Amino acid sequence: MKIKHLIYIRRISQVLFLLFFLFLLIETRLPKDFFIDYSLEVSRQQDLRLEIPVTFFFDIDPLVWLSALLSSQKWISGTGWALAIIGLTLFLGRFFCGFICPFGTLHHAIGAVRPSTKGSEHVSRNEKIPAHKIKYAIFLLVMVSALFGLNLAGIMDPISFLFRFLAVSIMPAINIGIKEVFDAMAASDFKILSLLSYTAEILVSPILGFGYPAYQTGFFIGLVGLVILFLNRIRPRFWCRILCPLGAMFGLISYFSPLRLERNENRCTGCNKCMKHCQGAASPKPDIVWENSECVRCFNCQGVCPENALTFKFKWHGSNKPAPDIGRRAVLISLGTGVAFPFLSRLDGQIHHSTDARLIRPPGSLPEDQFLELCQRCGMCMKVCPTNAIQPSFGEAGIAGFWTPVLNMTIGYCEYSCTLCTSICPTGAIELLSGKDKRERPVRIGSSFVDRGKCLPWTANGPCIVCEEVCPTSPKAIVFQEGDVIGFKKEPIRLKQPYVNLQQCIGCGICENKCPVKGVPAIRVISSGESRSPKNQILLFS
């Protein structure tokens, strides 16, 4: 095979995998044309499930597998793929970065289509710099941290990063921009415009999200992502070369790869073309030391060399030199911080003392310590949640749980019959539940309490009882009793006042969501009573 063809294949593979990633990202949602056969409902348990393997990229991601294995000593289902990728990397080197990684492809495209520099300046940007060590330090930090029970992999894992960046920030932001146009059109008196707005919404919402989801810290997630994309202006594939812990993992494995760049110094004229097109800053030029661990297998150097001085070849004898440039000091620092982080992060007392009242995890979530061992903060549950209740946490889960999923009942609520988030969590931090499990165990995510200082019937402001109406359990967790209150003209009024039966309440939060008092509703859910934590119980028995 000619090298030109290999480069074409690489490009096609990159584009296809990026499109596949975007497709799965978009498909991570409850579609509208979805139904279950109602005539079978009584005889057969049916739950809403996505039929497409949306976790594919997480399944093939060895960083997800290894960090989860170290932290929880659990073998996540589906990660056989990750081992296959590791096996191939042993053989081919960092081909994942060059051929598969959708985030790498984005960086590649931004850096290559319109480079910020030209000529010798561009060559110097593609030289290896000591900062390349950083990614190994990050990788080690993540692994050591994971070993001590805090899984930070997802913060910088490229798959989690890209998913979160697009699902929780970029797509909803575009959606909101479009919404404002739609709203203006729908409000117009020209029928054709309002009709168009409806048609457009029908076309756009399956792609960008139904009901215009909103996410707290979405601005920050977007900003970080955009800065990282911008870094390609400073150095092409800045992320892949300097920051990516998955790239570092592959770099370490590449040390054993027999696929090496064979260089003919006699033929080299020093034109620097290879340096100009090198994606990994792996020093392909014959007179400097080529770094197997930095090479992302883009095969550009071989393709552009006018003298055919560079060829990739399998060499089964001898070892790679040099070893990955990790740096002893960086290793020590990352070992130290990796040990320190898990324990420092527990200083907020979330695990050993009391849990934040706002820390309401999705149904099926593991106990908090195990949850933090597994959660990748990828945002899949946030994306798939049909009511937009699941949010990236800001302070609710402490520093350790930054960007992990929490439920915000003023934005959404946990739909009683829905168990979608439990079915797509790539690491099982949210355990798979059937609708029957969720209903019958029951799975509590918190408990609801009436704030009598705000509640309309309790404050003599009139009848309401919306919370009781929408309460999904049977018998209802929210009941009312008629009570006499004194009205504002001193007249006695008899009103139905809500009470919460904690033995029934599952903390779904629809009462809080539908309460006419907005902002800080008159009935609110706190995490207390959640079934995942034996410590966080209220009642002696239930």
Add this chain to the structure above:
Amino acid sequence: MNSHHFPISRRHFLKLAGGAAIYSLAPASFSANAKEDGRGFIAEGFSSKDPCDVVALTRKLFEVSGGMSKFISKGDVVVIKPNISWARAPHLAATTNPEVLETVVVLCQEAGAKKVRIADHTIYEARNCFAVTGAAQIAQKTGADLVYPLSSLMKDMNLHGRRLEVWPVFIPFVEADKVINLPIAKVHSISGLTLGMKNWIGAVGGRRSALHQDIHQSIVDLARFFKPTLTLIDAIRIMIANGPSGGSPTDVAVANRLILSNDPVAADAMACSLFKIQPSDIGHIQLAQKWGLGTTDFSQLNRYQVML
């Protein structure tokens, strides 16, 4: 559906005219659909078999009432308003019976309707509701449109109600040629029962949770705005406890009954008997009669019955 074209809002006019005293005289001027062909009608279908043949019962009921083509003309856009507010399986009786819904869709199509749409602004999340209640499957099977409560379909309109003025309205109901109200009969904690007129809360957007603060007047305001061609109350299974959401088979009773009328008040009033409640005990039925939306006196209507 002309009430939103008044040059001066009725409420405004009444304020000028001296308010509440004149207000109570107003009902006579509101003519309900029920009187259009002289006398309205009310038809009851009942099956003594259990499980009953819902499709046959629904078809028979329309037959004795003169057939669907009496109400639906060729080329009509028909919008059906089931109650599918809750993501509950049909046997839990929180939502309109899918077999009734499907039969009505098919009957409309047979009568020559150009388009049949199923629309509801649900309380639980709409995709879950439509998928679980069977509505999505029916739409797929019959080719009816499923209209989701998208924000671009909510349009501010003046309802000219006593309590509700400008309010976002779910547009398909306004733009339809014919509207069929297809609720299920259930108990309700604050309005007593939820039948036909209460079902219109699912046809508006906005701050619906505030409607409970004056539920009966709100229902009547909405029932004055949305005047369906037909009301068909599904009482095949009815909810007798934990209403309106239920969730357990023990909340359900089997009544095997359907009530069809072009008088929204009469339909609701007749459904009261299923729960052994007097229509006079339900605030919004009383109020609706007072406002002239229909009658609770069945002797003013042609009555039909079907037994199966």
